[in-house]
Amino acid sequence: MAFDSLSERLQSALKKVTGRGALTENDIETMMREVRLSLLEADVNFKVVKEFTNEVKQKAMGERVLKSLTPGQQVVKIVHEELKALMGEEAENLTFKIQGITIFMMVGLQGAGKTTHAGKLAIYCRKKFNKKPLLVAADIYRPAAVDQLVTIGKQLNVPVFEMGTQVNPVEIVRNSLEYAKTNNLDLVIIDTAGRLHINEELMDELKNIKELVKPDEILLTVDAMTGQDAVTVASSFHEQLNVTGAVLTKLDGDTRGGAALSIRKVTGVPIKFMGLGEKLDQLEIFHPDRMASRILGMGDVLSLIEKAQESIDEEEAELMAKKFKSSTFDYNDFKKQIKQIRKLGNLKGLLKMIPGVGSQLNNIDIDEKQFTNIEAMINSMTEFERKNPDVLNTSRKARIAKGSGRDVGEVNRLAKQFEEMRKMMKQMMNMNPKDMERMMKPGAKMPGQVSQSKGKGKGKGNRAPWY
Amino acid sequence: MGLFNNLKNIFGKNKNQITKEENEIIEKAEKYKKGMEKTRNTMMSRLKSLFESYDVINDDLFEELEEIFIMADIGVSTVLEVINKLRADVRMRNITDMSEFQKIIVDKMFEIYVKGEIVNTNLNINDEGLTVLLFVGVNGVGKTTSIGKIAHKLQSEGKKVMMAAGDTFRAGAINQLKVWAERVGCECVTKQEGSDPAAVMFEAIQEAKAKNVDVLLCDTAGRLQTKTNLMKELEKIYRVINKEIPGAPHETLLVIDATTGQNGMNQAKAFTEATNVTGIILTKLDGTAKGGIVLAIRNELGLPIKFVGLGEKIVDLEYFDIEQYIYGLFSDMFE
Incomplete structure (x- = not known):
């Protein structure tokens, strides 16, 4: 999404500074040049760039940064603050007349x-x-x-x-x-x-x-x-x-x-x-x-949450939660969930709002079509199969594959994934709040986490963690 | 000093010494000059004051020159390249004279564009049978308007022209093209809003063949180059045209708005990948924007600029001429 390339440039410019010891004036000069070029490449107006880099430079030259143990972090903070100040601090609302047109x-x-x-x-x-x-x-x-x-x-x-x-x-x-x-x-x-x-x-x-x-x-x-x-x-x-x-x-x-x-x-x-x-x-x-x-x-978590709130029906969500808990979650519900998620819009755009995910997404090609394929497969199931996921046997799977125009391997993957998801949901729902908190901490492993899920840096052609 | 002296010769000549051919060049230049007046004024006044404030060629001068080029939206890497070449030239030839330096600047800009090739701005017209021109670009750059203007131009050159309304997505786009067809006085093949644009092209080609049309101008919906599906749709349109007439589209013209900044480069790359772009139409050059990104595109991707839009009237579209363009940017230097 927007601003990505800029953040990459800034990140790489700052990488040269982060993780090293004390900064010299020269370090800051090099970094400011990178910042300047990257802003120019981002079409920021020349004069604005000049002013901006000067402000950042002056603050970066201060004692606090030069003597700090994490000078890079300090500079990131300054750049962030300056950018914020540059674009205005708060979101501005529309003005309406109290009465009249x-x-x-x-x-x-x-x-x-x-x-x-x-x-x-x-x-x-x-x-x-x-x-x-x-x-x-x-x-x-x-x-x-x-x-x-x-x-x-x-x-x-x-x-x-x-x-x-x-x-x-x-x-x-x-x-x-x-x-x-x-x-x-x-x-x-x-x-x-x-x-x-x-x-x-x-x-x-x-x-x-x-x-x-x-x-x-x-x-x-x-x-x-x-x-x-x-x-x-x-x-x-x-x-x-x-x-x-x-x-x-x-x-x-x-x-x-x-x-x-x-x-x-x-x-x-x-x-x-x-x-x-x-x-x-x-x-x-x-x-x-x-x-x-x-x-x-x-990252932009606030936007993500807001988006989710607007698009997801709360009652529906609660009903879902109940189903998770009682493990009566079936293919009909799965389909509904996919619909909800798709309502949020482009998945890659959504993922980018999550802090830390942004720059790792470049090599991952999320094929929105996979959702369509999943829906097609579910649509090819009978009502009985959707309500009773366990009945899917080889011949049923073959029929589903034929009906949806996918191959049996894909149907198998869907079934396996669905099973894992159900297991995970159940575990999560039955956890006490403390466990939940621990799990939410970065780096913690999700119970029942599928091994292929994140593949950091594994490179090109990664599938979405979900499928 | 190639270009600089050439231009100076023509524009410096006494009125009654001017040949008819040269007169045409001057007329065209006037149009550019008028269209690019705003561009030139800002850039020139800066260049002028720059040269006035320096007696010697030094690092500060280069730095300010760099700024001026960047302000014209010439891409950062191309600017750095030009500046480096200028530095080398100045050093090697030991140039100290300001007016000599000005000449070198103009010639360097020219070199960046020409790159030792003969740049052909003429349209690739298929003399035996139908010529198909495909117009592509992001939203709101002026594809439909450019088609109207080019249709007028070709028609007045004696060609029989037809349009194909391939923008079946945006509200009102089909009607917009129809209005242009009426103004120009040519036919326009349309289908319903929402129908497959490739199908529109297919039908238009059949009809154009049947009616002995010389040039078919194909409009497409504006699309951002990041939309994978829409770019695939464009590939399909290209394939369908190519299947119906081998060698077609004879030109795929990417329309770029002169106000576009560095993103123009991404646009050129992505559209070339999808449809094998053969040339660029630079629109809205009559504002204050300089459209310098096309120099960067030419420099990095080798795509030539074929037309420039210099105003809102139907006749305000000109075959691109690098000498005129540079003259438009630097004309005060020649007077």
């Missing part, structure tokens, strides 16, 4: 993802804040932009206000407010046309819309892959419109997203959201502190 306005360059993210925000606010959103199609220039928003509205079941492409955007916005009032909608999200920050005519249009509706949020949508120019673009939009927040899009790619660091530092505009995919629910709050941890490969 809240208005958001999406602005940005062409192709940054305004229309898609207008849609994402609409369902985000509906789900999270119980808002009744209206999407307004004010991009009359790009061919079929209105169509795009209308289609998104249909997919989300959110009303879209449009007046075609012949009416002035300011007029469209004016009318949309009336429409929102009469239809009792309390959140208006205006999708404006993409424009270059140096296009005065179109910038004036935005100013006019702003003047008219006084939006509660003006959100600048920025492509996370933007290079050095991100700062110029953001500053220029900010100067002319007083942007209230930024949405960083396309962070699901392998861009290092240095733009995030620069924008905040140079303009002071907080980054409020990050877009993580083309699907309309792939929007997350931007957490500067967590992002700083992620940059350094320190």
Whole structure:
């Protein structure tokens, strides 16, 4: 996921320092050069990089680090703290009007993802804040932009206000407010046309819309892959419109997203959201502190937990726990579990949020298809077999293999794994809290742990520990 | 001093000495100059003040030069390479004169791009039968718009053009291409949203063959290069086209947004792996972004830039010309 390559570079830069005795000034110089290059390669703005490395260097030169027994650790800490400070300390919330219609306005360059993210925000606010959103199609220039928003509205079941492409955007916005009032909608999200920050005519249009509706949020949508120019673009939009927040899009790619660091530092505009995919629910709050941890490969457990809480049905989970305990856990439940996990999204992305896992994942290719295969195999079982896993014999397995288009070996593996899982679950559930605690400590062995499970550093083509 | 003097000769000439051919070059240069005005202004003003503040060529000067190139998004490793070569040149030829140094900078940039080859920016057109051009790239770089502009260009060159709406995923993408087809006045083969893009290509090729079309322009959905499944889909599209017409697609053009930073390199690598990219279209060069990453891509992967987008109008797409591009970056030096 985002920031990975940066964390690797930093880690290797810091490795030269960690685990050694006292630091010399020279050591710090070398390290700072690495940090500087890696930040530049991550598209962090040049000036920001300069300032950043200077700040880190000065702190690293302090007595505390030079005389410390673990100078590397100290430097990591400083870099982490500085990164955090650079991106703003806390996650920033959206501003809503207490009464009346809240208005958001999406602005940005062409192709940054305004229309898609207008849609994402609409369902985000509906789900999270119980808002009744209206999407307004004010991009009359790009061919079929209105169509795009209308289609998104249909997919989300959110009303879209449009007046075609012949009416002035300011007029469209004016009318949309009336429409929102009469239809009792309390959140208006205006999708404006993409424009270059140096296009005065179109910038004036935005100013006019702003003047008219006084939006509660003006959100600048920025492509996370933007290079050095991100700062110029953001500053220029900010100067002319007083942007209230930024949405960083396309962070699901392998861009290092240095733009995030620069924008905040140079303009002071907080980054409020990050877009993580083309699907309309792939929007997350931007957490500067967590992002700083992620940059350094320190994991992002909080995001993981939050994600799990949102996607997993609690009642369902409790029912599952009971089943584990009584060992009535069967293939139907297994299938349900897989569904739950898949709801969380991309597995590799999830695993990367776990501290320490990030950098080890590179050589492991997690094939999401394996889940599909498992589901196919379970679907090929009879209801009787699913409820009574023990009845699976050779002929039944052969039939399942045939029915699901897998080979018998795979069915065997599934059966074996299922058995091991059941055993482990039972052990865990019957443990007392103290044992549990001990187990959770790093390095402790899980009862019944499958030997192939972690294979640290074993290299390429590792299968997911699960299958 | 190859390029530098060449350019200087042409642009320094008295108006009535200019031949027709040279006049065309100048006209094209004006377009670049206008499109890249913002780029040039920032970069030039920095270069200028840099040269004004130094009397001697020293380490500080090189360091600042490095900054200027990095600010143009030319990749870090390519920048380091250029700077090292410059250092070597200065040392070997014992250069102390500032204006001489400026010339060397321009020529080095040119070398990085040309690499001793003749760079062909012309499209590989199949003279006997149908030519297929495939457009690929990440989301929001301007694939569809570029197709519209190139269709217009080819049509005005007398070719019969057809479009294939291979972006069946993004909302409104098919209609967007249709609008362009109407503007250009060519046909556009479409299927329903959500249908298999490879099937769209297959049908489009059959239709193009039947209707004696010269060039078929194939749109694809934007995809981040890290999405394995989507890249596989692209491989399939490529395979299907290749199966229908041996040797096709005659060009696979990767569209890159000029604001793109270092990630452009990853894009070029991944898309080349999937579809054998033959050239690059650099879009949105009319903003303040410099699109320097294409120099790094050319330097590290050898991919040439075929077109640049210099504005929003249908005619604002030009065949890429390295001399013009560099002129756009450094034009103040020639005046």
